[in-house]
Amino acid sequence: MSKAAKRLYLIPVLSKALDILELLQAEGEPMSLEALHRRTKVSKTTVYRVLKTFTHRGYLARSTDGLYRVVSKPKKMRFGFAAQSAEMPFSIAVTESLKAATAAAGIDLLVLDNKYDAATAIRNAEEFVKARVDLVIEFQVEQDAAPVIADKIAAAGIPMIAIDIPHPHATYFGVDNYRAGHEAGGVLAYHAQRQWNGKVDWVLGLELPEAGTLVQSRTTGAFEAVKAALPEIPVESFVRLDGRGMREKSRKVVADFLNRHPKDKGVLIAAANDTSALGALDAVRELKREKQVAIVGQDAIPEAVAEIAKNKSALIGTVSHEAAGYGTRLIHIGLALLSGQTVPPYNYAETKLVTAETAGRI
CATH class of the missing domain: 1.10.10.10 (Winged helix-like DNA-binding domain superfamily/Winged helix DNA-binding domain)
Structure with missing residues (x-):
């Protein structure tokens, strides 16, 4: 210079x-x-x-x-993002990633909070239509609300990307739920083999039925991985519980189950997300049964990763969905849709297994 x-x-x-x-x-x-x-x-x-x-x-x-x-400078693009919940750690991480990516791409971002509630998510969809955004990125958990939201957005001629929960007319972005669950199940099975000589009384899927079959396939994947490694476990020992992805709800259903089976010692729990996993951990600690239970979650939120790093915690692992990378991927998909490019209907985020050996390096 x-x-x-x-x-x-x-x-x-x-x-x-x-x-x-x-x-x-x-x-x-x-x-x-x-x-x-x-x-x-x-x-x-x-x-x-x-x-x-x-x-x-x-x-x-x-x-x-x-x-x-x-060419004549077009109006600045504006994307609408309906966040799952401002109180859910994974949703917060996705929101921050998307804010950074849109800022870098010179795109305005209108963020609304779905508050983990179907009625709110539908109202937010109507707000995006009124605001005439160029593209909607939808992150909500109620499968029953998905077609209602999708119909409103499609009727307005606005392209949509759906995170984690498929929506009609929308391009999907999220993890391969079955494979993410299978990874979690592999960790649980290995723990049972190493710590309990393969003796398992129960395998619990702590899931989120409201999200639909695709997210429930996390439980299916976990169960299949455990069955493959420990084929002697009877089919009736595999039980699905509704934790709704929430901590307190998960604590209650796990505490109730463990109280109904006070003498059972080998209990594996595959949770739909880390918030549920932490709720299960709360129940296990209250009942002083940490040595008898092993839990694996999904998302790798900071509190869960910190817990996994502790010695002898019942929360032994989680599958990271690499939330920091969501923003860039979502912007690339969104711009491709708006430019008329052919985009695959399902686009998968990267995952990474987090255990006690790797938690300190996250």
Whole structure:
């Protein structure tokens, strides 16, 4: 940077970007990357990145023959995001990831809170239609509300991405629920083999029926992994309980089950999420049965990861859904939908297993 530029507090790369844009405006006709490089004397790499950025932000258009031209600046895109709940740690993490991604992409984001409630989620869908957002990202847990929400959004001609719970007309983004559950079940089975010589009295699926069969397949996957590793467990020992994904509800149903089986010692619990897993842990501790129970959750929320890292905790693992990466993936899918690209109906988030050996490194 020259001394004059430093005194004027100029940003060299921004100046180069404006040189490229101003040249295109002055010429009034499409130009190639090579021509812009020659005329501006800016490196090809910088010219390429500037052109990609201006095209992404809507200042330029690229034709099929590779030429760039100035276009009228469109209105700034606005996405609507209906968050699952401002009180649920995983939902908060997804919201923060999406806020960061939209800010980086130059997209406005209207965030509404579904409050873990179907009626609220439906009202929020109506609010997005009134606001005329360009795209809706829906994160709510009630399967029965999904078609109502989807119909309102589709009737307004607005594309939609549904997180975790499939919605009619929407593109899905979330984990492969069966595989995530299978990972959890593998951890439970290994614990039973190593700590209890494979002796298991009960395998509990602490699930969220309201979310529908896709999320319930987390329990199915966990059960199948345990059955494969411990085939001697009778089928009647596999029990599904409704924890609704909530801590207190999960605590109550697990406490009730354990009180009805006071002498049973090997109990494996696969929870639909970490909030339920922590509720189960609360019940186990209240009844002083930590040595007899092993729990694995989903989501890798901070409190669960901290608990897993503790010595001899009954919460032995969780499957991270890598919430920090949701925002970028959701924006890529959303922009692809709006540009008319073909997008797969199901798009899966990455997962990572977290156990006591790895919890300290998360």
